[in-house]
Amino acid sequence: MRGIVILGAGYGGLAAALELDRHGIPFTLINREPYHTFKTLLHEVAGARHDPHTYALSLADLFHRETSEVVVAEVNAVRLSDKLVETNRGAISYGTLVVALGSRTATFGLSGVAEHAFRLDSLRAAMELHHHVERELERYRQTGDPVHLNVLVAGGGLTGVELMGEWADWLPKRARDLGLPVHDLHLGLIHAHAEILPDVDHQLRAVAQAKLSERGVELILNERVAGAEPGAFILGSGRKLEAGTLVWTGGVEAPALLQEAGLPVDNRNRVDVDEFLMAKGVPDVYVIGDCARFTAAHGTPLPPTGQVAEQMGHHLGANLVRSAHGRPPLPFVYHDHGMVASLGPRYGVAEIGTHHATGATALVLKDGSKMKYLMHLGGPVTLLKRYRQWLEI
Incomplete structure (x- = not known):
């Protein structure tokens, strides 16, 4: 039986999968690694702030229902006409496809x-x-x-x-x-x-x-x-x-396999999606996160950030649950929760709406966003286990 297949366990794909898992809706999640990475914190890994393993969560620890399947594999191609995803572990059929493969660093053809x-x-x-x-x-x-x-x-x-x-x-x-x-x-x-x-x-x-x-x-x-x-x-x-x-670190682009599949993409391989996050002109294929080109009310595409991807994933997961219960989908509306940039472990800058913060105050806001995300992923146990490893001693 062809069901829901999610490509990628980044911020968007994982949020969608968790929503389905909570409601017992069957799905298959395909990811290259057996873990979810806190990609927005990779600068801390490069700077040896904590043990690198602190920045990954095992997918096996996040899903417990028999209706939730995780496949560790590399996605090589998507065949829209056959409703198949080709991986290095064989082909997987789908009824509904969620593309959440994230982005890769774009070098724009610059020599060397x-x-x-x-x-x-x-x-x-x-x-x-x-x-x-x-x-x-x-x-x-x-x-x-x-x-x-x-x-x-x-x-x-x-x-x-x-x-x-x-x-x-x-x-x-x-x-x-x-x-x-x-x-x-x-x-x-x-x-x-x-x-x-x-x-x-x-x-x-x-x-x-x-x-x-x-x-x-x-x-x-x-x-x-x-x-x-x-x-x-x-x-x-x-x-x-x-x-x-x-x-x-000059920019990002979505994987080339999206264009190769025949999906409608822009010059950075992002797929044009409608208000329900469905690829325009391609039924049963949804695209979220860095792979999606979603034009917000102000007329410009949403940026490739973790919070955009997570909100898209959560919304799409909820819509798929609604569909399973015979209810119509709701349009996606993005809510900007602001931006926090750390300048090392002791200083940062933050912009939350019209409010600004600098120094330690900004880092407190960033720590709060970490805690909120961990609670969303795995509840109090995941929060206490993982956040304790991030505490400065």
């Missing part, structure tokens, strides 16, 4: 960037990036070449800023622990515009820039990365910036 720069788009990638930086510190100890203490992050959006904020706190401490001269450490954040964090209020951008500069981060503004080669970013101005660590 994919080959020579790290990306921060998975738990494995964050761990590899951390291990690389540790190796660079050791190479400096062996050679004395300051290029190994030169770290460049391209992209001044939320991902790049939070990563650089984390490293501005961790790397000087780590260098001192290893007996390395901190004055040779150089952290550079490259951004194509005059101000970082383009999606927040101007005042908060200024605060974030000042805080990063105060902590030794060089802000390389109004400079666009044109390409990369081993150990260097090439800028549009012709400048060549050498570093032992190159990180690209």
Whole structure:
């Protein structure tokens, strides 16, 4: 019997699956890994704030009904005409398909960037990036070449800023622990515009820039990365910036397999969806999270954020429950709960509606959002077990 198949256990896919699980509606969840990753916290993994395993939740611990099935597999293709999903473990048929495959880092065809720069788009990638930086510190100890203490992050959006904020706190401490001269450490954040964090209020951008500069981060503004080669970013101005660590956080795009399947996509492979999150012109296929291009009331597509994906997943899951009980679906309405950017473990900036917060107050808001999310995932047991591991001691 063809039922509901959900592709991806990110913020959106997991929210939809949990809603179905709570109501005993049968579904199959296909995910590449046997765990859900706290993707919005990967900068903490790269900065060694906590054990990396703290940032993953086993899917087996989240679903307990016999009606809930989890398949650990790689999705290779979607065949709309046959209602089949092709995976590396065989084909799976569906009656209703939910596409929630998240996004990947987009390099926009820039020469050498994919080959020579790290990306921060998975738990494995964050761990590899951390291990690389540790190796660079050791190479400096062996050679004395300051290029190994030169770290460049391209992209001044939320991902790049939070990563650089984390490293501005961790790397000087780590260098001192290893007996390395901190004055040779150089952290550079490259951004194509005059101000970082383009999606927040101007005042908060200024605060974030000042805080990063105060902590030794060089802000390389109004400079666009044109390409990369081993150990260097090439800028549009012709400048060549050498570093032992190159990180690209310049944007995201949905997986190419969505376009290959024949779904209606934009230039970032996002699928156009209607007010019920169904792919336009494709019945029985819903798309949520970073894979969806949903145009809100203000006329612009919703951004690829965790809170957008989670709200979409929760809403779609509730609509699928309504459908199972013969009730009509409700249109999706997004509620912006604000944005919090951490600049390391002790400082942050937050924008909640018209209200702003900085410093420790902003981090309290971020911790509150963590607690709320954990409660939503697994109730008090998951909250106490996981949040205790995140507490600063």
